[in-house]
Amino acid sequence: MFDLSQLRCFVAVAEELHFGRAAARLNMTQPPLSRQIQVLEHIIDAPLLERTSRSxxxxxxxxxxxxxxxxILKLAESASQAARRIALGKTGSLKIGFTAAAAYGFLPELIAACRARLPEVDFSLKEMVxxxxxxxxxxxxxxxxxxxxxxxRPEFLTRRVVAEPLLAAIPEKHxxxxxxxVSIGDFDGEPFVMYSPYESRYFHDLLVAQFARAQILPRYVQHLSQIHSILAMVxxxxxxxxVPAAAASFEIANVKLRPLKLPTETSVELFLVWRRDHENPLLPSLIEIAGELAASDGRDD
Structure with a gap:
């Protein structure tokens, strides 16, 4: 099979229709150029050029x-350029998981910033607990x-990107x-829409701890995992x-969001997490952009 150097020699001669000019264009002498054309013709088993002493x-x-x-030469160059850009972290794909609450605030900011900085990157997003x-x-x-x-887990590295306060979500007629x-003590004995202890373990355990510190016990009427579903019940x-402060972006009718007083100062946290032994050259750029966004809002580590 012929190689790319033989194709480059043939294309140069075919475009120049002159071995001297083609050799100068390729920064080589005429004898090896002629030899490359001869080898190519032998491989193809067909004459490609008619040569005379004058033309x-x-x-x-x-x-x-x-x-x-x-x-073929164009495809080869495109392939090599694509490989270089991927190796440099300028193109390729990133698969990002996110919790539903992240989609209310930080995730849209992150993707917008990434698309501005990495316009050739394809982002695949998947909502997951x-x-x-x-x-x-x-x-x-x-x-x-x-x-x-x-x-x-030791195989993961993390960076905190969000630390936001909690808000009380109250039915409009309450x-x-x-x-x-609203003080957390106001919920004692009151109907309360609680987080699932399985799908939303973080929020569930956090509130249970706060209720225990305040020595109160709301009356749970429903356990749900998604914040938008919880607000629908409210x-x-x-x-x-x-709910976390990001839920304010919902602006759900008939629900009033109020600052919440807690026994201890508490923020709900969101982390960017990745494998310590990752192989995606785009990941450092994602981490850098996420860190910049978090720092600009004063919510990083």
Missing amino acids: VRLTPAGRSFLPEARR SGDQLEALASGQIDAGLLRPPIA PLAAAKT RAGLGAAI
Whole structure:
């Protein structure tokens, strides 16, 4: 099979129709150039050029072969450029997992910033609860995740990208809806829409700990995993809830969001997580951009 150097020699001669000019164009002398053309013709088993002492012309086979040779050289160059850009972290794909709450605030900011900085990168986004993201990271199904703690696994590296306060979500007709600030003690014995202890373990355990510190016990009317579903229950008047500040972007009718007083100062955290032994050259850029966004809002480590 012929190689790319033989194709380059043929294309140069075919375009110049002169061995001297073609040799100068390729920064080589005429004898090795002639030899490359001869080897190519031998491999193809067809004459490509008609040579005389005064002129060089393409044979019918040469005229047919020329556009194909150009196409092969162009494909080879495109392939090498693509490989270089991937190696430099300028193109390729990133698979990112995220919790539903991340989609309300940080994720859109992150993707917008990445698309501005990395316009040739394809982003594949998958909504997953935190536990499923950890397993997807371990198996290589995703390159990075936006998830909630705990993340005590040595094979992962993390960066905190969000630390936001909690808000009280109150049905519009509830007496607490008129309050400027709600205390966690106000939920004692009240109907309360709680997080699932399985799919939303982080929020569930965090609130259970806060209720224990305040020595109160709300009356759980429903356990749900998604914040938008919890707010829908609040809107229906089934009970109050506690949600991260990012939920304010929903602007759900008949739900009042109020600052929440807690026994101890508490923020809900979101982390960017990735494998310590990752092989995606785009990942450092994602980590850098996420860190810059977090730092600009004062919510990083």
